[in-house]
Amino acid sequence: MIELQVNGVRHELSADPRVTLLDALRDRLGLAGTKKGCDQGQCGACTVHVDGQRVLSCLMLACQAAGHEVTTVEGLAGPDGSLHPVQAAFIACDGFQCGYCTPGQIMSAVACIREGNAGSDADIREFMSGNLCRCGAYPNIVAAVREAAGHARL
Structure with a gap:
């Protein structure tokens, strides 16, 4: 068990x-x-x-x-179904295309921000480098992490 x-x-x-x-x-x-x-x-x-x-x-x-x-x-979503700031930022910034990698990208993005690794686009790219996106949505993923980094509930 x-x-x-x-x-x-x-x-x-x-x-x-x-x-x-x-x-x-x-x-x-x-x-x-x-x-x-x-x-x-x-x-x-x-x-x-x-x-x-x-x-x-x-x-x-x-x-x-x-x-x-x-x-x-x-x-990640709130008890009322409200989106986590990173989830909302991925939608706002079109941080996904086919969406297959999106859950893993979002979970890594939350950790990236929480651990203080979202200080620059280069930092975000480095921290997120273990998450691959076959569609090539990387610029939008970085933009979503950057946008979400300003929110407190992470």
Whole structure:
């Protein structure tokens, strides 16, 4: 039995100890916002937060997250459904095209701002370099991070 705390809700999963956090979130808990891209930790589409730190959920076992708070893109919105400032900025700045990488980009952007790495466009690009976008929306992603960096609720 694996006990996970995801987006403030406690879950008990009967799962093989080898199941990744990514697969537990998507397949066992139905949280499809976290995307499976490369399944090798190279694209960033599966980025979530564990105790506030960004992690690649395809490289972490679900059992390793037991006893820790996991936040997915679904957990960023307010209890009333209001968008997180980074989510709103991605919409305002057209920080996505096909949208597949967007949840991972958003989770990394939240961490980028929270950790103080959004001081310049170059800093944002460097911090976000682990998140790939096949559509090439990078200028808009940087603009969204820059815009969201001015908000307090991060």
